[in-house]
Amino acid sequence: MSSTPPADRSTQLASRFTGDFVWGVATSAFQIEGAAQLDGRGDSIWDEFCRRPGAIRDGSNGDRACDHYHRFETDLDLIAALGITNYRFSISWPRVQPLGVGAWNEAGFAFYERLLAGLASRGIAAHVTLYHWDLPQALQAQGGWANRDTVRAFADYALEIARRFGDRLASLVTHNEPWVVATLGHEVGTFAPGTKSRGVAMRVAHHLLLSHGLAVRELRAAGCRVPLGIVLNQSPIHAATDSEADRAKMRLEDGRLVRWYMDPLLLGRYPEDVVAHLGADAPEVGAEDMALIAQPLDFIGINYYTRGLAVSGSSKDAAAPTTRPLTDMGWEIYPEGLSELLRRLHADYRLPPLYIMENGAAFRDQAIDGRVADAERIAYLEAHIASLADAKDAGVDVRGYFVWSLLDNFEWADGYSKRFGIVYVDYANEARIVKDSGFWYRDFLKAAR
Secondary structure: OOOOOHHHHHHHHHOOOOOOOEEEEEOOHHHHOOOOOOOOOOOEHHHHHHOOOOOOOOOOOOOOOOOHHHHHHHHHHHHHHOOOOEEEEEOOHHHHOOOOOOOOOHHHHHHHHHHHHHHHHOOOEEEEEEEOOOOEHHHHOOOHHHOOHHHHHHHHHHHHHHHHHHHHOOEEEEEEOHHHHHHHHHHHOOOOOOOOOHHHHHHHHHHHHHHHHHHHHHHHHOOOOOOEEEEEEOOOEEEOOOOHHHHHHHHHHHHHHHHHHHHHHHHOOOOHHHHHHHHHHOOOOOOOHHHHHOOOOOEEEEEOOOOEEEOOHHHOOOOOOOOOOEOOOOOEOOOHHHHHHHHHHHHHOOOOOEEEEEEOOOOOOOOEOOEOOOHHHHHHHHHHHHHHHHHHHOOOOEEEEEEEOOEOOOOHHHOOOOOOOOEEEEOOOOEEEEOHHHHHHHHHHHHHO
16 A cells, blocks of 8 residues: 555646546436436336336336436536536436437426536536437337337437537537447346347447447538547456466457447447357348448547456356455456556557546445545545556547546446445435545546646
């Protein structure tokens, strides 16, 4: 353990970044907004999934969440008080277009008008994500992302958001973590909509990328000047042992997680080894599809939480468990993996600027006498920001970092049992308490300016 005082360590770490580096915090609509049945909002696939017995660990749902819909002014005051000048949030597609096609819901748009006005009045830049997993349930009833028609619906939705809000946005992301939507939502089935088919999952992955490309092309054709990008969850994949079986599993998992998304976006093709492995489950690719997907990007966002360990069936008993500490999600704390990942991407691809759009950790936080002492999270953030600085020093063009998350929130299939926030939420009364990590981030940002 370093003997350097925490304040001095923060100052030293902050000095490794230039003054124009973007620092922020992130949330998503379904996880914090609540107001699920108010003001004309339609059902999303996550509303429907929450109604499935056993789907959510604690039996909860997003009906109320953090009640951000009614408390957003308080939450924006918190962001401002912490000295955070960049806020990443998502727009709820079913709140502004309940059926995913057709009529727009003006009451839903009015909420985001108020939110954007509140951000502007506080000098906080708005970074918007169009799709953070809450597909309108009406579209799911027509096949959802497995239906190629959803590609067109998404592009129309993107155009409308840009038409209304584009002059007030610092950046616009098409999709957050398409791997999660495809794999956890449609192959493993632990996320909405709960489908369990590898073939469907790969078709969904292809349609998500197509919808991204179509939206980017049409946004630019419409004169949208907002920086456009996509956000991918990625990790370095390590073999659990030196066996050839584990190394082969490592290559495959890297192909499914990293190369399946980076290759089409930046190289205009899917990785041949993964296509061969998928066989009949590989998606049908139209003649113009890859050119559409590979639109020039203003940035790529990377979400990083931990590394992956590839364990083949033959070595499951031989693989030693990690001796590193784990977060409350059971994820290994592996900060050096962030620098490793970024340096690898820099070596393998001609990249646009990168932004870390999510990085953070869940721990078992408790509020005691009005304080939440979360030293583990502070150590996690500090170590990962240091790893990010290492990547910058190695020549990677990374320009920003967003903490996940502003608030404790509805953590998808885990419900309210996991806390990622730098602000504690008491779900009994929706009270907010800034955690020690929130104050640490405030002081770090002061030093970084």
